[in-house]
Amino acid sequence: MGIVVMKFGGTSLADARKIRSAARRAIARYKAGDKVVMVVSAMGHSTDELIALAKQITPDPPKREMDQLLTTGEQVTISLMAMAMDNLGAKAISFTAGQIGMVTDSVHTKARIKTIDVRRIHEQLNAGRIVIVAGFQGVTESGDLTTLGRGGSNVTLVAIAAAIGAGECENYTDVDGIFTADPRIVPNARKIDRISYDEMLELSSLGASVLHNRAVEFAKKYNVPIHVRSSLHNKKGTMIVAETESMEQILVNGAALKDKLARVSLKKVPDRPGVAAAIFHAIATNNIVVDDIIQTINSDKTAAVSFTVDETDLPDTRRVVGQLIEELGCQATFEDDIAKVSVVGVGMRVHPGVAERMFAALAKAGINIQNITTSEIKISCLIKREQGKQALRLVHDAFELGKQSIKAPVPSRKTKSARRK
Amino acid sequence: MGIVVMKFGGTSLADARKIRSAARRAIARYKAGDKVVMVVSAMGHSTDELIALAKQITPDPPKREMDQLLTTGEQVTISLMAMAMDNLGAKAISFTAGQIGMVTDSVHTKARIKTIDVRRIHEQLNAGRIVIVAGFQGVTESGDLTTLGRGGSNVTLVAIAAAIGAGECENYTDVDGIFTADPRIVPNARKIDRISYDEMLELSSLGASVLHNRAVEFAKKYNVPIHVRSSLHNKKGTMIVAETESMEQILVNGAALKDKLARVSLKKVPDRPGVAAAIFHAIATNNIVVDDIIQTINSDKTAAVSFTVDETDLPDTRRVVGQLIEELGCQATFEDDIAKVSVVGVGMRVHPGVAERMFAALAKAGINIQNITTSEIKISCLIKREQGKQALRLVHDAFELGKQSIKAPVPSRKTKSARRK
Numbered sequence: 001m002g003i004v005v006m007k008f009g010g011t012s013l014a015d016a017r018k019i020r021s022a023a024r025r026a027i028a029r030y031k032a033g034d035k036v037v038m039v040v041s042a043m044g045h046s047t048d049e050l051i052a053l054a055k056q057i058t059p060d061p062p063k064r065e066m067d068q069l070l071t072t073g074e075q076v077t078i079s080l081m082a083m084a085m086d087n088l089g090a091k092a093i094s095f096t097a098g099q100i101g102m103v104t105d106s107v108h109t110k111a112r113i114k115t116i117d118v119r120r121i122h123e124q125l126n127a128g129r130i131v132i133v134a135g136f137q138g139v140t141e142s143g144d145l146t147t148l149g150r151g152g153s154n155v156t157l158v159a160i161a162a163a164i165g166a167g168e169c170e171n172y173t174d175v176d177g178i179f180t181a182d183p184r185i186v187p188n189a190r191k192i193d194r195i196s197y198d199e200m201l202e203l204s205s206l207g208a209s210v211l212h213n214r215a216v217e218f219a220k221k222y223n224v225p226i227h228v229r230s231s232l233h234n235k236k237g238t239m240i241v242a243e244t245e246s247m248e249q250i251l252v253n254g255a256a257l258k259d260k261l262a263r264v265s266l267k268k269v270p271d272r273p274g275v276a277a278a279i280f281h282a283i284a285t286n287n288i289v290v291d292d293i294i295q296t297i298n299s300d301k302t303a304a305v306s307f308t309v310d311e312t313d314l315p316d317t318r319r320v321v322g323q324l325i326e327e328l329g330c331q332a333t334f335e336d337d338i339a340k341v342s343v344v345g346v347g348m349r350v351h352p353g354v355a356e357r358m359f360a361a362l363a364k365a366g367i368n369i370q371n372i373t374t375s376e377i378k379i380s381c382l383i384k385r386e387q388g389k390q391a392l393r394l395v396h397d398a399f400e401l402g403k404q405s406i407k408a409p410v411p412s413r414k415t416k417s418a419r420r421k
Numbered sequence: 422m423g424i425v426v427m428k429f430g431g432t433s434l435a436d437a438r439k440i441r442s443a444a445r446r447a448i449a450r451y452k453a454g455d456k457v458v459m460v461v462s463a464m465g466h467s468t469d470e471l472i473a474l475a476k477q478i479t480p481d482p483p484k485r486e487m488d489q490l491l492t493t494g495e496q497v498t499i500s501l502m503a504m505a506m507d508n509l510g511a512k513a514i515s516f517t518a519g520q521i522g523m524v525t526d527s528v529h530t531k532a533r534i535k536t537i538d539v540r541r542i543h544e545q546l547n548a549g550r551i552v553i554v555a556g557f558q559g560v561t562e563s564g565d566l567t568t569l570g571r572g573g574s575n576v577t578l579v580a581i582a583a584a585i586g587a588g589e590c591e592n593y594t595d596v597d598g599i600f601t602a603d604p605r606i607v608p609n610a611r612k613i614d615r616i617s618y619d620e621m622l623e624l625s626s627l628g629a630s631v632l633h634n635r636a637v638e639f640a641k642k643y644n645v646p647i648h649v650r651s652s653l654h655n656k657k658g659t660m661i662v663a664e665t666e667s668m669e670q671i672l673v674n675g676a677a678l679k680d681k682l683a684r685v686s687l688k689k690v691p692d693r694p695g696v697a698a699a700i701f702h703a704i705a706t707n708n709i710v711v712d713d714i715i716q717t718i719n720s721d722k723t724a725a726v727s728f729t730v731d732e733t734d735l736p737d738t739r740r741v742v743g744q745l746i747e748e749l750g751c752q753a754t755f756e757d758d759i760a761k762v763s764v765v766g767v768g769m770r771v772h773p774g775v776a777e778r779m780f781a782a783l784a785k786a787g788i789n790i791q792n793i794t795t796s797e798i799k800i801s802c803l804i805k806r807e808q809g810k811q812a813l814r815l816v817h818d819a820f821e822l823g824k825q826s827i828k829a830p831v832p833s834r835k836t837k838s839a840r841r842k
Contacts, residue, residue: 016477050497056437057501058508065507068515069500072493076471079490080478086486087479094489098519099564143520 003125004029005169007039007135007157012172012231013077014044016084022172022231023084026130030090035125037160039135040081041153042073063108064144067137071096071145074134074153081132092130095120097137098145102156104138110149111138113156116163133160151212154226158215162222169219170227171211177228177237178203178210180401181255185389188402192253193236196243199253199344202378206256206342216240243346251354252345252399259339259388261291262314263370264321265306268330271297276305279324286320288313291340292373292380302330306371308382311336338370339388341395342380355379361398367391424546425450426590428460428556428578433593433652434498435465437505443593443652444505447551451511456546458581460556461502462574463494484529485565488558492517492566495555495574502553513551516541518558518566523577525559525567532559532567534576537584554581572633575647579636583643590640591648592632598649598658599624599631601822602676606810609823613674614657617664620674620765623799627677627763637661664767672775673766673820680760680809682712683735684791685742686727689751692718697726700745707741709734712761713794713801723751727792729803732757759791760809762816763801776800782819788812 006029008022022038030036042050050069054061061069078094085092101117124131135153138146148155154171161169176191178200183189195203197220204213210228219226219240229237247253269275276295283290291308298304309317314336325332341362348354355372358379362369367390371382383391396402427450429443443459451457463471471490475482482490499515506513522538545552556574559567569576575592582590597612599621604610616624618641625634631649640647640661650658668674690696697716704711712729719725730738735757746753762783769775776793779800783790788811792803804812817823 016474019478053437053497053501054504057440057504060508061504062507065500065503065515068503068517069497072496075493075496076474076490079486080474082486082489083475083478083482086483087481094486096489096566145517 003035003037003164003166005037005039005157005161005164005166006172007153007170008041008172008231009153009174010041010044010047011174013040013081016080019043019077019080020084020088023081023088023090025172025231027085027088027090030130037121037125037131037133037164037166038081039133039153039157039160040074040077041135042070043077043080046073046076067108067145067147070147071134071137074136078132078134085130085132090130091128092132093124094132094134096134097156098139098143100133102138102159103141104146104148106140106142106144106146108144108146111140111146113138113148113159116159118160118164121160121164149214151215154211154215155218158218158222158224158226161224162218166224168225168227170229172229172231173210174231175210175228176230176235178208178240178254180253181392181396182208182257185257186255186393186396186402189396190402192238194239194241194247195253196247196346197240198243198377199346200240202342202344202375203254203256206340206344206378206380207258208254208256211240248347248350250345251347251351252343252401253347254345255341255343255392255396255399255401257339257341257388257392258291259385260311261308261338261340261382261385262311262317262334262336263306263308263338263382264317265304265333265335266321266325266330267302267304267332269303269305270328270330271301271303275303275328279305279321279328282320282324283317286316288317288320292371292382294371294373308338308340337385338382339385339391340380340382341388341391342378343395343399344378346377348379349376357398358395361394362391365390365394367394423589424456424458424585424587426458426460426578426582426585426587427593428574428591429462429593429652430574430595431462431465431468432595434461434502437501440464440498440501441505441509444502444509444511446593446652448506448509448511451551458542458546458552458554458585458587459502460554460574460578460581461495461498462556463491464498464501467494467497488529488566488568491568492555492558495557499553499555506551506553511551512549513553514545515553515555517555518577519560519564521554523559523580524562525569527561527563527565527567529565529567531570532561534559534569534580537580539581539585542581542585570635572636575632575636576639579639579643579645579647582645583639587645589646589648591650593650593652594631595652596631597651597656599629599661599675601674602813602817603629603678606678607676607814607817607823610817611823613659615660615662615668616674617668617767618661619664619798620767621661623763623765623796624675624677627761627765627799627801628679629675629677632661669768669771671766672768672772673764673822674768675766676762676764676813676817676820676822678760678762678809678813679712680806681732682729682759682761682803682806683732683738683755683757684727684729684759684803685738686725686754686756687742687746687751688723688725688753690724690726691749691751692722692724696724696749700726700742703741703745704738707737709738709741713792713803715792715794729759729761758806759803760806760812761801761803762809762812763799764816764820765799767798769800770797778819779816782815783812786811786815788815
């Protein structure tokens, strides 16, 4: 008899009927002999509604009070879920973060969990109850309420699973799992059975939106497997797990597209220490998140720096960069029609030819690659936005992601420098 | 520089504009030099909406979970209020009951306050902040959330005022204060300047709905004056205070009407010990609240028992009484057209003629009195419902309540038995 931690997101809890359906799911697991902890998000769009309410009061709410407000969303769901289980004849009890000592630091709106006092959870599980925990929230040592930032309920899921020693945690959502690419763009995208934490982290950063990175990082740190699965049926979804050597036999595990990017290109940037730091410091203090940065040094002792930002941040970026180019005496161009197509797979660490195959697929279709960025397990190409979806489909096909996992021809271990030749 | 505790009810906080208006009110007090604690209820009808949500899930929600749900209502308001104050340039901080150690017993949905740890409130007041506290809620020693029952936010108001040693507490509402009678029925009803706790308790029980009795009992116990006043303007309202001897010079302080009563009359009830207890036990276990009870013994060793209940409880009462009369062999009649008109005043303790004057006023208009019940400071008459409003106006005029306080002709101290002759 194991402990299972199940998390249901807002779309799976949007109304009374869906809450009862999630309750039934947990009760079935309980009846099958497991001890069950359920983590829930706020119902449907209720967090957005609370934010809208706050914005009616002030454009700039103090973060402590914003957390005091937003934590009510999950508190509503836990109590309704406990009522639903009671109504279905199951013994259940709901807990806020404060009630199970989910202690965080005091960085409001994006707090980090420090400790969880799991005694109360174990007590209730041992008493035969299903334990329902409010996701997304925490409490500081002095009793202030905090929230864990975007994807916070998944962080709660993983943290609780790690703290109570659950063998696995389950993330119930409105999709069947993690796909080789966005099925809305790539019709033959296939559900991935197993993916490593690192691959998932890269895919999330590159535009796949199922799980927020903080939850995956947490799961990786404590080695908690996450099962991403549908709340609508009982089929297995995708297991996010620690990397195994066999995973390296798969060349590429997924492809992703980010197609709402803008690019800023700076020319004639003085090539002296501190210039790049000054540029990105100014951008960061304006709350603009930079995607990729590429810098090249020219022979005339000036550098060319280009970087991408979210399209919506372009107006702010223009303003900030506008001030900088005067001070630095350099030139800037702005493009708002950029997309980034990427492939991810731990297999590329040991197998050559991945970059080549990707570039060839794009070249064959006449798609011009404007920039390339890489990490150990991903390759990204910046292209024109209008070619983004086509590029994703081409790359997806080039690695035969729609078919069952493509194996590398020989599981040879090449050096890192060799693999992109 | 004193401490003032201000409470705003749900109708005074129904939307963002009203929240800002209440915030301005508190800030004005703060700027005038007072330390300010504000207690708030849930916005508008939000508690009713939460209850409706629970009823969608189950007809019979567990009380612990109901409290977990309902406490979110006030938590939303405190955070929005703190945001409003911040936006208006004031320093403020919000607290849930748990955050200020408002510890109650564990009787969910009608918990009683045991202790308040006021250190955090004093700390924040001393740091120059306005402190905003969630009304209606508490927390048990083991961290479960509780609610204080109907009128709970006023209990919070009085409890905090008592605990922090505030000289006065202010209850902001949508009426100007306590009136000599309901102004919707009696056009010349007058706002009462001062009323004793006991008079207020009687008036509340008799149908005046401004303040729930538990808050007034609490205020009496700790001798905290309550100022009931309007949130719409700055005029003084009604002070609810400890009784003083000068109050006895006023014969009657207010009149009230309860006009949705039903009466059950039992005849030929065996006159032996335990019969009345059996009857009212059966009624109480069916959650029917009995208003007044009148019992008379006949010469044939049977008793006549009549009692009033809320009109809405009549169907349940019929069912329960129907079973009883078979067992006891008595007869029952039911009337659903009863009203009760009452006058209240500590002056009747020492002055004769109050009952006489009331009965005469009713008799003169041909209104038949069906039952009379009294306490030390009130006289109630049961009459036909259709004559209720007329009776209230007649009684109000008989004691000249529309004019400034009628004085007793001579402030003579008569015995209690003399006063109703």
